[in-house]
Amino acid sequence: MNVDEHIEQLRMMTFAQLKSEWRRVWRRAPPVSFTSDLLMRGIAYRLQEKAFGGLAAEIGRELDGIETLGKSARLGTAQTVQLRPGNRLVRRWRGTTYTVDVTRDGFLFQDRRYASLSTIATEITGTRWSGPRFFGLKEQAR
Structure with a gap:
């Protein structure tokens, strides 16, 4: 079965089936707060990642750096995200x-x-x- 067919099957699954599929694909329990929609998206992402490859290592390091920057922001300052049309x-x-x-x-x-x-x-x-x-x-x- 190709990735597109597998993703299409996700749309027909119950919440319990999606949780089971998450465990199979990610090899761990799904986050408790995830809805059916988020489970479906996470599973689809993982299937595509396995089929077509994940993020390049360089991009992963860049994202890790951004996360670190957010955690080390100066105390007492609020950070705001800039929104663009389409977000x-x-x-x-x-x-x-x-x-x-x-x-x-x-x-x-x-x-x-x-x-x-x-x-x-x-x-x-x-x-x-x-x-x-x-x-x-x-x-x-x-």
């Missing part, structure tokens, strides 16, 4: 996964346009939130 923000809140698309003139959430992430975060939670913080774009100052 997609995903947040799981109280058992529901929410998706927001970044557009040229704001944000698209549930087929409605918004100028502010904070407005979307407030709509999701029912209380006032910093949108960038809610979506994990801004670390809290330590």
Whole structure:
């Protein structure tokens, strides 16, 4: 069976079957918080990685360096991610996964346009939130 056929079969699997497939492909238990969609994506990534090769070692080292930089940032400073049109923000809140698309003139959430992430975060939670913080774009100052 080729990779495309295998990935297509993932779409038909139950949550329990996806968890079992994750264990087979990754050789470890899946993260507890993963939804069916995330399990499917992780399995598909691993299948493609095995079939076509993974990241080049140089890129892996570069990504490791970026992660280290984030951990060693100066205390008391908040870091913010720059968003570009086409980016997609995903947040799981109280058992529901929410998706927001970044557009040229704001944000698209549930087929409605918004100028502010904070407005979307407030709509999701029912209380006032910093949108960038809610979506994990801004670390809290330590």
